[in-house]
Amino acid sequence: MALIKSISGIRGTIGGRSGSGLTPGDLVRFTAAYATFLLESNPGKRLKVVVGRDARISGLMVNNLVAGTLMGMGADVLDIGLTTTPTTEIAVVDEHASGGIILTASHNPKQWNALKLLNHKGEFLSAADGERVLAIAEQADFVYAEVTDLGSYHTDDSYIQKHIDKVLALPLVDTEAIKQAHLRVVIDAVNSTGGLAIPALLKALNVEKIDLLYCEPTGLFPHNPEPLPEHLGDICDAVVKNRADLGFVVDPDVDRLAIINEIGEPFGEEYTLVAVADYILKHRKGNTVSNLSSTQALKIVTERAGGEYFASAVGEVNVVEMMKEKNAVIGGEGNGGIIYPELHYGRDALVGIALFLTSLVKSGKKCSVLRDRFPDYYISKNKIEFSPEMDIEQILKAIVQKYALQPISTIDGIKIHFDNEWVHLRRSNTEPIVRIYAESDMLIKADNLAKKIINDFKDILKDR
Numbered sequence: 023m024a025l026i027k028s029i030s031g032i033r034g035t036i037g038g039r040s041g042s043g044l045t046p047g048d049l050v051r052f053t054a055a056y057a058t059f060l061l062e063s064n065p066g067k068r069l070k071v072v073v074g075r076d077a078r079i080s081g082l083m084v085n086n087l088v089a090g091t092l093m094g095m096g097a098d099v100l101d102i103g104l105t106t107t108p109t110t111e112i113a114v115v116d117e118h119a120s121g122g123i124i125l126t127a128s129h130n131p132k133q134w135n136a137l138k139l140l141n142h143k144g145e146f147l148s149a150a151d152g153e154r155v156l157a158i159a160e161q162a163d164f165v166y167a168e169v170t171d172l173g174s175y176h177t178d179d180s181y182i183q184k185h186i187d188k189v190l191a192l193p194l195v196d197t198e199a200i201k202q203a204h205l206r207v208v209i210d211a212v213n214s215t216g217g218l219a220i221p222a223l224l225k226a227l228n229v230e231k232i233d234l235l236y237c238e239p240t241g242l243f244p245h246n247p248e249p250l251p252e253h254l255g256d257i258c259d260a261v262v263k264n265r266a267d268l269g270f271v272v273d274p275d276v277d278r279l280a281i282i283n284e285i286g287e288p289f290g291e292e293y294t295l296v297a298v299a300d301y302i303l304k305h306r307k308g309n310t311v312s313n314l315s316s317t318q319a320l321k322i323v324t325e326r327a328g329g330e331y332f333a334s335a336v337g338e339v340n341v342v343e344m345m346k347e348k349n350a351v352i353g354g355e356g357n358g359g360i361i362y363p364e365l366h367y368g369r370d371a372l373v374g375i376a377l378f379l380t381s382l383v384k385s386g387k388k389c390s391v392l393r394d395r396f397p398d399y400y401i402s403k404n405k406i407e408f409s410p411e412m413d414i415e416q417i418l419k420a421i422v423q424k425y426a427l428q429p430i431s432t433i434d435g436i437k438i439h440f441d442n443e444w445v446h447l448r449r450s451n452t453e454p455i456v457r458i459y460a461e462s463d464m465l466i467k468a469d470n471l472a473k474k475i476i477n478d479f480k481d482i483l484k485d486r
Contacts, residue, residue: 027156033127033136036080044135049087053123054166055159056139057095059151060120069097069173072117072140074110074181075125076274077214077239080135084125088137089175092123096167098174102181104215104239106276108370109185111144115366116184118142126275129248132241145367146339182219185372186226188365194305195376196384201228203383206266208233208282210257212247213240214274216371223372227379233264249273249280249358251288262286268382268389270375277369278358281378283389292317292356296396298374299352301381302362303327308351311344313337314437315446315459316356317399335434336448342367356401402468404458406479414449414456420482421447421475443467445475 025034025041025048032052034044060069071092075081081104089099097120102113107124114122120142127134139147139155147155167173189195207229211217217237224232235257236244246253249271261269261282268289269282281289281297289297296319299310303324310324313336321331329351334344338355345353345363354361359369362377385392408414418436429439435448445460456479460472 027159028152031136031138031152033130033134035133036083036135037133046083046087049084049137050091051162052137052155052159053088053091054095054164055155055162056121056123056137057092057097058158058164059155060097061095062154064120067120069095069121070100070117070119071097072100072102072110072113072119072122073125074102074105074107074113074122075215076106076276077104077217077241078125078127078135078274079132079241081125081241084135088123088125093173093175094166095164096171096173099176101175101177103177103179104218105182106185106215106219106372107138108277108366108368108372109181109219111140111368112185112188112366113178113181114140114142114144116181124275128275129273129278131247132243143367145342148339148343182222185219186223189223189373189376190226192362192364192373192376194302194380195227196380197226197228199383200379201230203267204230205268205379205383206231206233206264207379208235208257208260208264208266208269209237210235210254210260210269210271211237211239211276212243212245212249212272212274213238214243214247214276215239216272216274216276219276219372220270220272220375223375227376229379231266233260233266235260243274247274249278249291251291254280254282254288257282258286258288270371272371276371279360279371279374279378280358281389283393285390287390289389289393291358292399292401293319293393293396294358294374294378295352295354295356295360296320296323297381297392298360298362298377299323300327300396301377301384302352303329306351309348311341311348311350311353313341313355314431314434315401315448317401317461318444319397319399322397333431333433333437338369340434397463399461399463400465400468401459401461402465402472404460404472404476405455406458406476407455410454412483417479417482418447418449418456421478424478440471443471445471447475 122140124138271280324331360374431437462468
């Protein structure tokens, strides 16, 4: 598998010949490039970098190489060990660090690992900063520290608890109401660091009974780690068998949250953000943001509450940027990513769980009934593969011309609105594909809309 380099970091598969994946040499090169970028951004200052990792099998090896390289570049390393992506983001801010590196390939399978790069705010690098890191890595002209200037190495395994304490301190999190509800909750942590963080959080929230499913942080994922409905059969069965009130599923680095209702059905990853936003907006009038490929249900919920909804380009850094610009009280992505700025600007399953549970118990309703309060929309996700000789940009321009009478956004690819439906076309930065997302109030209608656009592609190709 080829190495994938992007502005948000570097990822690839572990093992194989040099140049075929994420090798030790690549880890050293990109870590040194990141440290060089931090030195450029902090002239004359001693660097401090926070490093955290998920439970992947390759994590310790990657951690040692990254920490050693940072020290070799003269940076002091705070290793917070097995942790979550949002916890690492919080630690960067609390430690007044120059930046942070999260060692996780998120929802990718176990053979993958990655470096996710943070700035001093505990947020992902901007596009310009990410491009600068890639350029430095390409040049590979690093200046390592002299022996008397090598960085130090320290560990701190207390940050998950610090993260939990910050969540509990939020005014809209009500642990007493949760206690009075006598909840039984099942958690699937896909044998990664959610198994350390989520049970501890649920206990602190006063959940009465917690059933653990795949909560040993071994890195041996028992199923595909992306929290999509087709991968969640075990927890759906466990919720019904245990007569639980609901279940929570997180991905390996715990920044995405999926919910299972009391009858063992997925709540819908698009509706994690919608439900939490609905609760927040009942208490704090304001704006919301999600990306262009997320459900329009958030727009409806926001406008009902008297706020204004905004759509950003796809990518967490883009959502965060627009949230700041529009002073949003809540935002995120339709993949189950909750960004609650009162805590921090990063997708965070821990705060999502705390806010959702508070909303659920205060509503006095069962999880399935709570879902029924929101408008029903369904997203059909498709893709078109293309060969290098195809002029995709010209094809996309032809699509725009064909639908010129419809409202169209070109912020990120092409998004075309059709009354109560939309379709979003985005060219991948890492694969020779165009992703096509379509949403309607029925899945078959969303599928048909996506098929119509795919047929448009084929017709345009025939004419060229």
